[in-house]
Amino acid sequence: MAQDSNNGYRTATIAVLVDNEPGILARVVGLFSGRGYNIDSLTVAAVEDNGQRSRINIVTSGTEMVIEQIKAQLDRLVPVHRVSDLSKDGPHLAREMMMIKIICPHQDGGGGNRAEALRLADAFRARVVDASTESFVFEMTGATDKLDAFVELMRPLGLAEVSRTGVAAIARGTRVI
Amino acid sequence: MTDAAHPPAHPVIPTASGAEILLRALKDQGVDVIFGYPGGSVLPIYDALFNQNAIRHILVRHEQAAVHAAEGYARSTGRVGVVLVTSGPGATNAVTGLADALLDSIPIVCLTGQVPTHLIGNDAFQEADTTGITRPATKHNYLVKRSGDLARIIHEAFYVARSGRPGPVVIDLPKDILIGKAPYTPPAETPHRSYRPRTEPDTALIARAVAMLKSARRPMIYTGGGVINAGPAASAALARFVHKTGFPCTNTLMGLGAFPASDPQFLGMLGMHGTYEANLAMHGCDVLLNVGARFDDRVTGRLNAFSPDSRKIHIDIDPSSINKNVPVELPIVGDAGRALEALLAAWDADPTPVDRPAIATWWRQIDTWRGNNCLRFTQPHEPGSIIKPQYAIQRLYELTRAVKQDIFITTEVGQHQMWAAQYFKFEQPNHWMTSGGLGTMGYGLPAAMGVQIAHPDALVIDIAGEASILMNIQEMGTLSQYRLPVKVFILNNEYMGMVRQWQELLHGSRYSESYSAALPDFVKLADAYGAVGLRAKSVDELDGVIREMLACDRTVIADIAVDPKENCYPMIPSGAAHNEMILGSESAGGVAGVTDEGKVLV
Ligand SMILES: Cc1ncc(C[n+]2csc(CCOP(=O)(O)OP(=O)(O)O)c2C)c(N)n1
Ligand SMILES: [Mg+2]
Numbered sequence: 001m002a003q004d005s006n007n008g009y010r011t012a013t014i015a016v017l018v019d020n021e022p023g024i025l026a027r028v029v030g031l032f033s034g035r036g037y038n039i040d041s042l043t044v045a046a047v048e049d050n051g052q053r054s055r056i057n058i059v060t061s062g063t064e065m066v067i068e069q070i071k072a073q074l075d076r077l078v079p080v081h082r083v084s085d086l087s088k089d090g091p092h093l094a095r096e097m098m099m100i101k102i103i104c105p106h107q108d109g110g111g112g113n114r115a116e117a118l119r120l121a122d123a124f125r126a127r128v129v130d131a132s133t134e135s136f137v138f139e140m141t142g143a144t145d146k147l148d149a150f151v152e153l154m155r156p157l158g159l160a161e162v163s164r165t166g167v168a169a170i171a172r173g174t175r176v177i
Numbered sequence: 178m179t180d181a182a183h184p185p186a187h188p189v190i191p192t193a194s195g196a197e198i199l200l201r202a203l204k205d206q207g208v209d210v211i212f213g214y215p216g217g218s219v220l221p222i223y224d225a226l227f228n229q230n231a232i233r234h235i236l237v238r239h240e241q242a243a244v245h246a247a248e249g250y251a252r253s254t255g256r257v258g259v260v261l262v263t264s265g266p267g268a269t270n271a272v273t274g275l276a277d278a279l280l281d282s283i284p285i286v287c288l289t290g291q292v293p294t295h296l297i298g299n300d301a302f303q304e305a306d307t308t309g310i311t312r313p314a315t316k317h318n319y320l321v322k323r324s325g326d327l328a329r330i331i332h333e334a335f336y337v338a339r340s341g342r343p344g345p346v347v348i349d350l351p352k353d354i355l356i357g358k359a360p361y362t363p364p365a366e367t368p369h370r371s372y373r374p375r376t377e378p379d380t381a382l383i384a385r386a387v388a389m390l391k392s393a394r395r396p397m398i399y400t401g402g403g404v405i406n407a408g409p410a411a412s413a414a415l416a417r418f419v420h421k422t423g424f425p426c427t428n429t430l431m432g433l434g435a436f437p438a439s440d441p442q443f444l445g446m447l448g449m450h451g452t453y454e455a456n457l458a459m460h461g462c463d464v465l466l467n468v469g470a471r472f473d474d475r476v477t478g479r480l481n482a483f484s485p486d487s488r489k490i491h492i493d494i495d496p497s498s499i500n501k502n503v504p505v506e507l508p509i510v511g512d513a514g515r516a517l518e519a520l521l522a523a524w525d526a527d528p529t530p531v532d533r534p535a536i537a538t539w540w541r542q543i544d545t546w547r548g549n550n551c552l553r554f555t556q557p558h559e560p561g562s563i564i565k566p567q568y569a570i571q572r573l574y575e576l577t578r579a580v581k582q583d584i585f586i587t588t589e590v591g592q593h594q595m596w597a598a599q600y601f602k603f604e605q606p607n608h609w610m611t612s613g614g615l616g617t618m619g620y621g622l623p624a625a626m627g628v629q630i631a632h633p634d635a636l637v638i639d640i641a642g643e644a645s646i647l648m649n650i651q652e653m654g655t656l657s658q659y660r661l662p663v664k665v666f667i668l669n670n671e672y673m674g675m676v677r678q679w680q681e682l683l684h685g686s687r688y689s690e691s692y693s694a695a696l697p698d699f700v701k702l703a704d705a706y707g708a709v710g711l712r713a714k715s716v717d718e719l720d721g722v723i724r725e726m727l728a729c730d731r732t733v734i735a736d737i738a739v740d741p742k743e744n745c746y747p748m749i750p751s752g753a754a755h756n757e758m759i760l761g762s763e764s765a766g767g768v769a770g771v772t773d774e775g776k777v778l779v
Contacts, residue, residue: 072497
């Protein structure tokens with residue numbers, strides 16, 4: 001994504017370490033809706049201290065000035081411990097998990113689609129986690145664009161439903177939040 | 178309290194009720210007064226209040242006023258203002274006050290009653306999702322769900338309200354928590370686990386700021402409410418710094434009083450209704466030092482034309498205020514007072530001389546702008562002449578010079594507010610209370626009440642408009658009950674003047690719904706509340722009424738009939754640049770050129 005100029009639009013993956021208190025998610029989401037920032041993806045789960053702290057991963061986009069503003073606004077929320085801009089501070093990993101359902105019955109000439117779906121799943125390292133004579137559910141983990149590509153390939157083969165977790169991200173190397 | 182290394186032999190068995198623990202925590206936080214209004218869910222607190230004398234409760238007549246009163250108390254003392262309201266409508270009524278305190282960065286702790294925990298979410302009687310409703314209107318809020326958390330949360334709320342950039346904090350208190358027994362813990366001595374705002378500025382950045390300032394040929398110092406919030410020592414440091422540098426200084430509406438208005442280096446307020454010299458100096462400067470102001474849209478005018486040729490330094494305690502509207506070259510996070518002290522030290526440490534001839538040329542330029550005398554007005558003096566609102570404020574200011582008391586001014590919102598800012602001169606911080614960020618009509622009367630509670634012997638004047646004053650007029654009852662000798666000085670132009678002015682300038686003089694019809698007789702109204710009512714109808718009556726008001730030791734409403742057609746100038750029309758200001762009605766034709774883009778701005 002464009003990261004060059006001050007006016008350029010870029011995508012940012014931001015990790016936020018928060019106290020796991022009631023209302024914290026509403027606070028973060030309210031900040032984004034109240035100030036008109038984008039949320040492309042948001043994930044949250046307890047990660048530390050016996051569930052006392054949670055990590056929120058947010059994928060957002062905006063100009064450099066807006067993204068800096070988002071980080072500063074997040075950082076001044078009282079229950080926020082740390083904010084890290086993974087896409088700026090260095091190389092990082094970002095992964096999503098997806099389950100995707102294909103309906104392609106054996107009868108009605110769907111057999112070819114079934115074989116094709118399995119072949120593609122293999123090539124994309126998607127796992128079959130459920131199968132019936134009429135359907136498959138594939139599980140797949142990877143970068144957002146890889147998941148997007150797989151969804152597009154499945155579309156003509158009977159794509160019926162997609163469930164995605166949103167992005168979890170972490171810095172490469174020894175860097176920690 | 179015990180620490181982990183020495184656990185008590187027996188766990189502490191709480192003996193006091195949540196309500197008693199609450200009051201104990203407030204006392205430990207140094208609270209001496211609460212502004213509140215009772216109701217079902219907070220009865221246990223009122224019961225506990227009944228049994229003690231350390232904390233005084235001021236019974237307001239509307240919960241919005243309780244918050245504004247606490248704001249007035251906080252702004253005039255530098256302490257945290259405390260509010261107590263009941264659940265449901267008590268809490269929702271307080272929301273405007275909370276939003277006001279948020280935008281003006283005023284430290285408030287607001288205690289709201291809540292239905293008992295087992296009823297939360299059941300649409301119980303007088304239940305409201307108070308934490309949900311107030312989340313965007315507070316700096317932070319809490320719902321106390323366990324008695325064991327009560328004392329800690331109260332102490333934390335005070336810490337959050339006053340630390341960093343101050344603001345309002347709500348504590349929602351379910352009734353069962355107030356009635357049940359709760360343990361007490363004193364204020365923590367350990368730092369807060371996550372909220373630790375930076376107050377000490379980076380010395381390397383301060384040195385760079387000094388280098389930039391010393392290289393300036395046309396410098397400008399622009400300061401805001403952050404200097405006031407940093408305490409009187411910060412204002413004193415500002416004055417020393419401005420004098421040491423010899424640079425010009427302007428204040429925002431929120432920052433008035435941080436630098437003495439009578440000082441020759443003061444250019445007056447800047448912004449939409451700021452002085453010509455302040456705005457042109459902002460536009461023309463080459464190095465701009467912002468201390469504790471936030472480049473608000475009332476100050477900047479059209480962003481892409483704001484101070485176009487300056488290198489900018491911004492000192493603020495809130496990192497999110499920096500680079501929000503205006504990109505700056507040198508951002509410095511820290512407390513305004515600490516930063517000014519650091520600037521003073523670094524200034525002496527840096528041997529580079531200032532370009533005195535260039536600065537002298539800059540002052541000559543500023544003096545020609547000053548020569549424009551942008552706040553001039555003409556007051557006819559023949560008996561029976563109508564009073565110009567500017568003249569009323571000017572006389573109020575001049576006649577209060579003889580008063581020996583400390584003088585505090587609050588305002589409502591509108592033209593009178595701007596005239597007060599322009600014509601009343603503030604020499605010290607914490608003596609000027611106005612709703613800057615939210616622009617809340619109805620702020621001034623309850624705020625004056627809070628100021629008078631904090632300073633019983635001071636002269637407290639609410640400079641009001643006839644429309645705004647009616648928004649919290651019920652507080653005359655509170656003033657009467659506590660014998661608070663607040664003076665309400667109404668500039669009665671029979672219009673929502675500021676609305677009328679915009680309609681005249683931007684909407685073809687179609688005065689849609691801006692006439693103040695069916696006004697009460699303010700003299701009789703004062704009388705009805707046990708106060709003194711005075712009226713001046715023409716210029717020959719003005720001084721007499723002001724003198725009588727100042728001499729009176731009771732609550733006074735002075736109804737001053739002023740010219741209904743007067744507009745507030747100078748003015749930077751919406752969407753215009755600083756150097757496109759209108760100086761008076763003669764040049765107001767200029768706003769015909771305001772684009773639709775400008776019109777959408779408020
Ligand atoms: C609660 C609230 N409602 C509406 C407004 C919009 N408003 C701003 S100034 C103003 C008129 C104020 O009239 P008045 O108090 O008579 O003051 P004047 O401008 O005439 O001095 C209005 C309606 C506001 N600021 N606050
Ligand atoms: Mg009016």
